[in-house]
Amino acid sequence: MPDIATPARTQAILNRYHLSAKKSLGQNFLTDLNILQKIVDAANVSDADNIIEIGPGIGGLTEQLAKRAKKVLAFEIDQNLLHVLDDTLAEYNNVKVINQDILQANLPQTISSEFEEKGPVKVVANLPYYITTPIILDLLKGNANFDQIVVMMQKEVADRLVAKPGSKDYGSLSIIIQYLNNTEIAFEVPRTSFIPAPKVNSAIVSLSSRENIDNPVFDFDKFCGFVRGCFLHRRKTFWNNLQGLFGKTPEIKNELKLALQNFDIDAGIRPEKLSIDEYVELANYFHDKKML
CATH class of the missing domain: 1.10.8.100 (rRNA adenine dimethylase, C-terminal domain)
Structure with missing residues (x-):
């Protein structure tokens, strides 16, 4: 069977389950396997890695992660997609879908209980554009430690995350994110890679914790x-x-x-x-x- 994220199979899944992207949840379905594989490559996913995914949709990225990771834990807020994911990801026994808002999750507890075999924990996700910044800040400010965060977001937000002093994109978000992380744009994603096509281009951003912060903040x-x-x-x-x-x-x-x-x-x-x-x-x- 073709991979989930091929244009033909994506459309077939949407038709079969009478699905359409929910604007309220920022849903867009990525239908470019090359892009998905580049995302997995950017996160250096291996069979030693435990992966947290946010918003798996119909499972296009989830499938590519499952092929290479030890385990994938996917948080999906849309209850209507749960039975779809049960179907599309049925052959992968290293995937678990949790019907929960990632912002409400106790990630340290979930990581401890769900990832029985210890190993690197990474976040890899195509984030909903309308809530990208709150999710990233929540991941960074929480008590869970991640070896790497690789996420897709609106290109405009990505530019702010990596901006340098003096540039038009440099602001509070740039400072807060870069204080904690080495931050880079791995590559850009054209809007034509999605069904439906969003109004903006996207980018994949990679965040990895700064190991040594010479002058830490008090709080x-x-x-x-x-x-x-x-x-x-x-x-x-x-x-x-x-x-x-x-x-x-x-x-x-x-x-x-x-x-x-x-x-x-x-x-x-x-x-x-x-x-x-x-x-x-x-x-x-x-x-x-x-x-x-």
């Missing part, structure tokens, strides 16, 4: 809040955003001036000009001053 959640506050009004100067974040009393202004002088930062600089290290240093400084 990751507070650091994220600080960085977001610094970019709250992107067109304003860094100084104005700091005042919006901390206040405008004479005492606060004095502390802010001392901080900028201490790190040799121009008050008139734009927030996108500062490096990740500068944001870390400032956040830790304000924490020491009991301001964060």
Whole structure:
């Protein structure tokens, strides 16, 4: 039988089960086997790996992962797809589908109970575009440790994840993600690779944890809040955003001036000009001053 993700078989499955992509769940079905195999390659999937997939759909990527991984645990929120996946993935005994929102899952507990044979744990998924950022942040901020995260997302979001200081795409998301990870775009995916074709192009992003962080932040959640506050009004100067974040009393202004002088930062600089290290240093400084 042809692979699930061939155009003909995908359409046959959709017709058989009277399925159509749900816009509310960001569903688009990838029908390019070459792209799917490149995703699996980007994650360096081997028979030693335990894989978590998010949103398997009708099982196109799941099948390719199952052919190479030790086990695939797929989280599918759409209950209507469960019986479809039971059918399309019937021949793969190393796949388990869980009908649960990944954002509601206790991943450390699930990993411990479902992956009986220990080994590398990787996330490989075609993420729903409307909820890409919350899922990534939840994966990174949770207590589960992943050897690699390889996910498809809207190209525009991918550009923000890998952006460098001074670029138009560089912002709070760039800093938060790159503080924790080595981040790269593995390759781009044209919209014509999907049924139905989305309105935007996509990209595969690979995230791997930075092993040694020389200057760790005091608290990751507070650091994220600080960085977001610094970019709250992107067109304003860094100084104005700091005042919006901390206040405008004479005492606060004095502390802010001392901080900028201490790190040799121009008050008139734009927030996108500062490096990740500068944001870390400032956040830790304000924490020491009991301001964060």
